[in-house]
Amino acid sequence: MGVLLIGIVVGIAxxxxxxxxxxxxxxxxxxxxxxxxxxxxxxxxAILPIALYGFIVSTTLQIKSGMDFVGIGKYxxxxxxxxxxxxxxxxxxxxxxxxxxxxKTMKAMMPALIIAFLSKSSAATLPVTINxxxxxxxxxxxxxxFVLPLCTTINMNGCxxxxxxxxxxxxxxxxxxxxxxxxxxxxxxxxxxxxxxxGVPMGCFFLSASLLSGMNIPIxxxxxILPFYAIIDMVETSLNVWxxxxxxxxxxxxxxx
Numbered sequence: 001m002g003v004l005l006i007g008i009v010v011g012i013a014x015x016x017x018x019x020x021x022x023x024x025x026x027x028x029x030x031x032x033x034x035x036x037x038x039x040x041x042x043x044x045x046a047i048l049p050i051a052l053y054g055f056i057v058s059t060t061l062q063i064k065s066g067m068d069f070v071g072i073g074k075y076x077x078x079x080x081x082x083x084x085x086x087x088x089x090x091x092x093x094x095x096x097x098x099x100x101x102x103x104k105t106m107k108a109m110m111p112a113l114i115i116a117f118l119s120k121s122s123a124a125t126l127p128v129t130i131n132x133x134x135x136x137x138x139x140x141x142x143x144x145x146f147v148l149p150l151c152t153t154i155n156m157n158g159c160x161x162x163x164x165x166x167x168x169x170x171x172x173x174x175x176x177x178x179x180x181x182x183x184x185x186x187x188x189x190x191x192x193x194x195x196x197x198x199g200v201p202m203g204c205f206f207l208s209a210s211l212l213s214g215m216n217i218p219i220x221x222x223x224x225i226l227p228f229y230a231i232i233d234m235v236e237t238s239l240n241v242w243x244x245x246x247x248x249x250x251x252x253x254x255x256x257x
Contacts, residue, residue: 056223075169076228082161083239091246098250108136109245116241120201120233122152125241133245139252147251151244156194158236158243159204164190166208170221204236205229 014030017023092102106113112129119125130148133139164186172178193211197203205222212219 056226060223071169071173072224075165075225076232079162079165079232080235082165083158083235086157086161087239087242091243095246095249098253100249100253105137105245105249106242109133109242111136112241112245113238117234117238120230120237122156122237122240122244125237126152129241129244133248137245137249137252139248140255143252143255144248147248148244151247152240154195155244155247156197156204156240158239159197159207160190160194162204162232162236163193163208163211166222166225167211170212170217170219173221174217176217201233202229204233 014023014026017026092106095102095105109129109132112125112132115128116122116125122129126149129152130144133144133148134141164183167186167190168178168183189211193207194204197207205226209219209222212222
């Protein structure tokens with residue numbers, strides 16, 4: 001949230017610079033900085049398969065040495081179930097409450113949802129999401145081009161549920177006592193953490209790992225989760241895009257009213 005706020009403030013401030021050469025210079029600097037980040041990211045992506053291979057080998061060796069893990073099937077069922085309940089029950093009920101036909105809306109957004117499912121990236125799906133919302137749902141361009149990019153940044157429902165379930169599961173498997181207060185606190189932490197998550201493949205996976213590492217909780221079990229995460233990532237990305245579409249449709253209906 002802090003980074004997002006700083007980005008908004010800096011963007012507005014740059015736009016308000018009266019000296020055009022100075023404004024263009026600052027814009028060029030940030031474009032160059034963006035290019036640097038993209039290059040570094042491409043290097044990281046290139047070596048990522050090696051890092052993941054090492055991580056999986058390390059986990060496999062620890063399992064062979066007697067590391068105990070339980071409930072992996074229940075954990076996966078909980079994560080997928082949470083996404084399904086929200087996608088097919090909670091969000092449709094919200095649309096119904098606003099007088100909008102939920103499954104007609106879902107059918108209209110299906111091209112974007114399919115791309116989200118296959119790409120596992122809400123950010124990469126954003127152009128399709130905007131185009132589908134404008135063409136199929138007839139959402140006003142002023143609404144779609146403001147609400148959908150904003151939601152792609154801060155409206156990560158599927159990611160929040162994954163972070164919460166994963167953190168609680170790993171804490172339980174490492175003998176950490178879980179109380180109702182602990183779970184309530186982690187609901188809040190997961191929600192805020194999801195806001196700061198990047199809309200890219202495996203973003204939630206690495207975000208969960210960083211949160212657990214910060215608490216000095218072993219993350220070896222993430223190696224067991226990793227083979228199943230591709231499916232989880234597909235489902236939760238589709239949920240994120242579906243949720244963004246619901247928000248945009250509701251805002252547009254309120255705007256027209």
